[in-house]
Amino acid sequence: MTAIIIDGKAIAEQVILKVKDRVETLKQSGITPGLTVVLVGDDPASQTYVGSKEKTSKRLGMDSTVLTRPSTVTGQELLELIENLNNDESVHGILIQLPLPGHIDENKVLQAIHPDKDVDGFHPLNVGKLLLNQHGFIPCTPFGVIQLLDYAAIPIEGKHAVIVGRSNIVGKPMGQLLLNRHATVTYTHSRTEDLASYTKQADILIVATGQPLMITAEHVKPGAAVIDVGIHRNSDGRLSGDVDFHSVKSVAGAITPVPGGVGPMTIAMLMENTCLSAERMAQKK
Numbered sequence: 001m002t003a004i005i006i007d008g009k010a011i012a013e014q015v016i017l018k019v020k021d022r023v024e025t026l027k028q029s030g031i032t033p034g035l036t037v038v039l040v041g042d043d044p045a046s047q048t049y050v051g052s053k054e055k056t057s058k059r060l061g062m063d064s065t066v067l068t069r070p071s072t073v074t075g076q077e078l079l080e081l082i083e084n085l086n087n088d089e090s091v092h093g094i095l096i097q098l099p100l101p102g103h104i105d106e107n108k109v110l111q112a113i114h115p116d117k118d119v120d121g122f123h124p125l126n127v128g129k130l131l132l133n134q135h136g137f138i139p140c141t142p143f144g145v146i147q148l149l150d151y152a153a154i155p156i157e158g159k160h161a162v163i164v165g166r167s168n169i170v171g172k173p174m175g176q177l178l179l180n181r182h183a184t185v186t187y188t189h190s191r192t193e194d195l196a197s198y199t200k201q202a203d204i205l206i207v208a209t210g211q212p213l214m215i216t217a218e219h220v221k222p223g224a225a226v227i228d229v230g231i232h233r234n235s236d237g238r239l240s241g242d243v244d245f246h247s248v249k250s251v252a253g254a255i256t257p258v259p260g261g262v263g264p265m266t267i268a269m270l271m272e273n274t275c276l277s278a279e280r281m282a283q284k285k
């Protein structure tokens, strides 16, 4: 058997086209959705991601601003910057590109973003709303994974979803989203004993560990849907994920590639969240 390859790039494009219509409607009533990304330091990977966020938002007709600060910026300076963005009516979405330099308290910075502009869904209020299945902002990467599964017509309800990795930005919210969609959810992580005994039970296997190529055919149940959230640049410049694609694709029923899987969806969902934020603010007026 060989797996269906889930084309994240094509699905992201479909999501983006729908957002484009909503942006046009907003613009007809005089509102242009605005996204501001704050980029600290000069990490090349971060620059690439921020660049594609900017490109996509401009293509949609949104206002896009990137504010760069040196890695020597203080936490206080960032808090003041965020306060200004919170009070700026033309800004509907604020994204602080992670990771931040070690001397800055990341939690403090993320909590300073007004929850109504928190298009990453990282503020504690939005984290809590996700737990309660209420409407805040859903973190872009796990939100994108749900969209991928839906577009690929992979059933979620009643299925066993196993998540490898428990980060605040992917693993934890991913489990909640799948639970809200009536999956049976198992969380596994770096201290799980006999990892394969769990992953082999998954109908849907979500891998977000940050460990290159750690999931192989031996971890996967025949026919399972395997979603690879990892992204690593090899020494030869090529990208790969947390899943050994070539080994797993002969066992899985469906699999996401890297690049062209989850990554483009993360950006598409950021566009959707920014548009949603502008729509909500327009409603309040």
Ligand SMILES: Nc1nc(=O)c2c([nH]1)NC[C@@H]1CN(c3ccc(C(=O)N[C@@H](CCC(=O)O)C(=O)O)cc3)C=[N+]21
Residues within 6 Å of the ligand: 048, 049, 052, 095, 096, 097, 098, 099, 120, 140, 141, 231, 258, 259, 260, 261, 262, 263, 264, 266, 267
């Ligand atoms: N506050 C915050 N929010 C984020 O959403 C956030 C972040 N910080 N920090 C870093 C991670 C990483 N991330 C990616 C976005 C797009 C691709 C993406 O488009 N990847 C392409 C390839 C891009 C390339 O060629 O390098 C693909 O997989 O096909 C990847 C990774 C967002 N992140």
